[in-house]
Amino acid sequence: MALGFFSRLKQGLSRSTQKLGGGLTSVFTKRKLDDEALEELEDLLITADLGPNVAERIIESFRRSRFGTEVTDEEIRTALADEIAQILEPVAVPFVPDPAHKPHVVLVVGVNGTGKTTTIGKMARFFTDEGKKVMMVAGDTFRAAAVEQLQIWGERTGCPVIAGPPNCDAAGLAFEALKRGKAEGADLLFIDTAGRLHNKSALMEELAKVIRVMRKFDETAPHTVLLVLDATTGQNAMEQVRVFRELVNVTGLVVTKLDGSARGGIVVALADSFGLPVHAVGVGEQAEDLRPFLAQDYAKGLVGLPDA
Numbered sequence: 164m165a166l167g168f169f170s171r172l173k174q175g176l177s178r179s180t181q182k183l184g185g186g187l188t189s190v191f192t193k194r195k196l197d198d199e200a201l202e203e204l205e206d207l208l209i210t211a212d213l214g215p216n217v218a219e220r221i222i223e224s225f226r227r228s229r230f231g232t233e234v235t236d237e238e239i240r241t242a243l244a245d246e247i248a249q250i251l252e253p254v255a256v257p258f259v260p261d262p263a264h265k266p267h268v269v270l271v272v273g274v275n276g277t278g279k280t281t282t283i284g285k286m287a288r289f290f291t292d293e294g295k296k297v298m299m300v301a302g303d304t305f306r307a308a309a310v311e312q313l314q315i316w317g318e319r320t321g322c323p324v325i326a327g328p329p330n331c332d333a334a335g336l337a338f339e340a341l342k343r344g345k346a347e348g349a350d351l352l353f354i355d356t357a358g359r360l361h362n363k364s365a366l367m368e369e370l371a372k373v374i375r376v377m378r379k380f381d382e383t384a385p386h387t388v389l390l391v392l393d394a395t396t397g398q399n400a401m402e403q404v405r406v407f408r409e410l411v412n413v414t415g416l417v418v419t420k421l422d423g424s425a426r427g428g429i430v431v432a433l434a435d436s437f438g439l440p441v442h443a444v445g446v447g448e449q450a451e452d453l454r455p456f457l458a459q460d461y462a463k464g465l466v467g468l469p470d471a
């Protein structure tokens with residue numbers, strides 16, 4: 164998965180790069196870093212979704228270290244990439260299944276359409292290629308299409324998909340799947356969930372029940388609760404983190420659709436506000452389009468700096 168990370172990420176991030184990196188070029192073509200320039204830079208960072216807090220801190224840091232000096236576009240880009248990488252570094256934590264758990268249970272949550280099912284399919288491919296035994300559970304039992312979609316990923320990756328009849332109880336299904344996963348020595352069990360229930364308390368109840376019932380079989384499950392966020396929703400992603408953290412113990416994030424988005428800066432705002440691990444990023448719809456999240460590469464990609 165690490166091979167060609169930068170080029171694939173760079174391609175994926177190109178719209179975000181245009182926004183922030185392109186903006187930088189027009190602000191700094193050799194000029195003095197004065198109040199006006201700093202203000203323009205701050206606006207640019209906010210427009211690029213890094214959020215007002217991050218923008219302010221970076222500006223203050225530039226003010227302290229470089230105020231009044233002549234800077235080139237290249238210098239600003241490099242300094243900015245360093246600042247961003249520092250924010251991203253602590254959250255760039257790969258997802259590594261714990262071999263002590265057989266299976267390591269991953270509950271995948273998020274609002275509808277963010278890419279939960281696709282991310283499960285991509286992860287199934289990645290870990291199958293690593294030689295792991297992977298199972299998937301079609302826990303979104305409300306939509307027949309949701310079950311079929313996961314089954315297609317099952318065929319693509321050769322991983323079993325545990326599904327029940329329409330509208331069956333997701334918690335019961337997860338329980339059965341966990342039992343089967345243990346019996347068959349699975350390494351990983353991914354549980355897909357419904358993105359939309361009629362209201363927040365119904366969703367909370369559903370997720371709580373899935374967890375409660377699984378714990379009757381393995382009190383340590385789920386071992387990972389992955390919140391999938393769609394980068395194209397920009398600042399809404401922040402609110403989704405807040406809401407889902409009230410519902411479940413979110414342990415990590417995956418940010419998808421960076422390829423179709425100019426809002427890659429949102430990952431910086433997320434890292435700064437929540438400090439939750441970002442396990443991977445989605446840069447396309449195909450199985451290989453899930454990439455590990457690497458702080459330096461991501462920061463360089465955002466500001467439009469070439470690979471080292």
Ligand SMILES: Nc1nc2c(ncn2[C@@H]2O[C@H](COP(=O)(O)OP(=O)(O)OP(=O)(O)O)[C@@H](O)[C@H]2O)c(=O)[nH]1
Nearest residue numbers: 275276277278279280281358419420445446447448
């Ligand atoms: N371009 C792009 N498309 C993606 C990415 N991840 C997912 N998608 C697409 O986004 C759409 C929704 O993805 P799903 O995986 O069905 O999302 P979901 O969260 O399971 O949706 P619900 O089951 O409706 O809640 C699909 O058309 C995916 O192919 C990505 O990283 N890049």
Ligand SMILES: [Mg+2]
Nearest residue numbers: 279280303309
């Ligand atoms: Mg789905």
